[in-house]
Amino acid sequence: MHRELSVPLDTTYLSTVRKAVVEIAVGARFSAQQANMIALAVDEALANIMEHAFPEIESGSAGQQIELILDANSTRFEALVRDHGTHFDPREAPEIDMQEHVKAGRKGGLGIFLMKRIMDEIHYTLKPGSHNELVMVKYVDSSKPTAKSNGPV
Numbered sequence: 521m522h523r524e525l526s527v528p529l530d531t532t533y534l535s536t537v538r539k540a541v542v543e544i545a546v547g548a549r550f551s552a553q554q555a556n557m558i559a560l561a562v563d564e565a566l567a568n569i570m571e572h573a574f575p576e577i578e579s580g581s582a583g584q585q586i587e588l589i590l591d592a593n594s595t596r597f598e599a600l601v602r603d604h605g606t607h608f609d610p611r612e613a614p615e616i617d618m619q620e621h622v623k624a625g626r627k628g629g630l631g632i633f634l635m636k637r638i639m640d641e642i643h644y645t646l647k648p649g650s651h652n653e654l655v656m657v658k659y660v661d662s663s664k665p666t667a668k669s670n671g672p673v
Contacts, residue, residue: 521547521592526585529570534563541590541599548592550660558658561638562588562599564631565654573605573652594660601654607646 521544527533538559545555569586587602635642641657 521590523590525588525590527566527588529574529584529586531567531570534566537566537588538563544590544592545597545658548597549594550592550597550658554658554660557638558597558599561635561656561658562601564634565599565601565656568631569601569603569605569652572608573603575606596660597658599656601656602651604651607652609644609646 523540523544525537525540527537541559541562542552542555545558546552550558566586566588574584584604587600589600589602591598591600635656638658639656640659641655643653643655645653645655647653
């Protein structure tokens with residue numbers, strides 16, 4: 521299964537993205553639970569881009585879009601996320617100590633943490649002068665607690 525979406529910089533479109541991810545993942549024989557977890561990881565990636573990669577652009581502004589390419593079959597799901605925003609390498613994000621995070625009463629800041637826990641592979645590439653690409657992969661039969669990546673994510 522394959523689907524390509526252009527997502528405006530507006531969080532109201534995230535529900536459409538989640539539905540598409542779940543539809544494709546379930547159609548490719550992922551369990552409903554796995555499909556929902558994959559949708560959460562993709563949602564976090566897009567929400568982070570919307571919030572942090574375009575600080576000068578107002579939410580919902582026309583023009584800028586996030587490209588999302590979803591591919592799935594009976595063994596794997598892949599989401600490629602491409603944006604033209606500010607460069608941010610998730611491998612540079614500090615590790616989160618969940619106990620300290622909860623103790624401090626923090627509620628946000630868990631996007632990369634969740635993506636790493638849910639997906640089996642995470643790859644980030646900066647195309648200088650062009651765009652950022654994030655590829656996340658989930659395998660049907662995976663039971664790994666953390667993601668593999670092209671370097672620590």
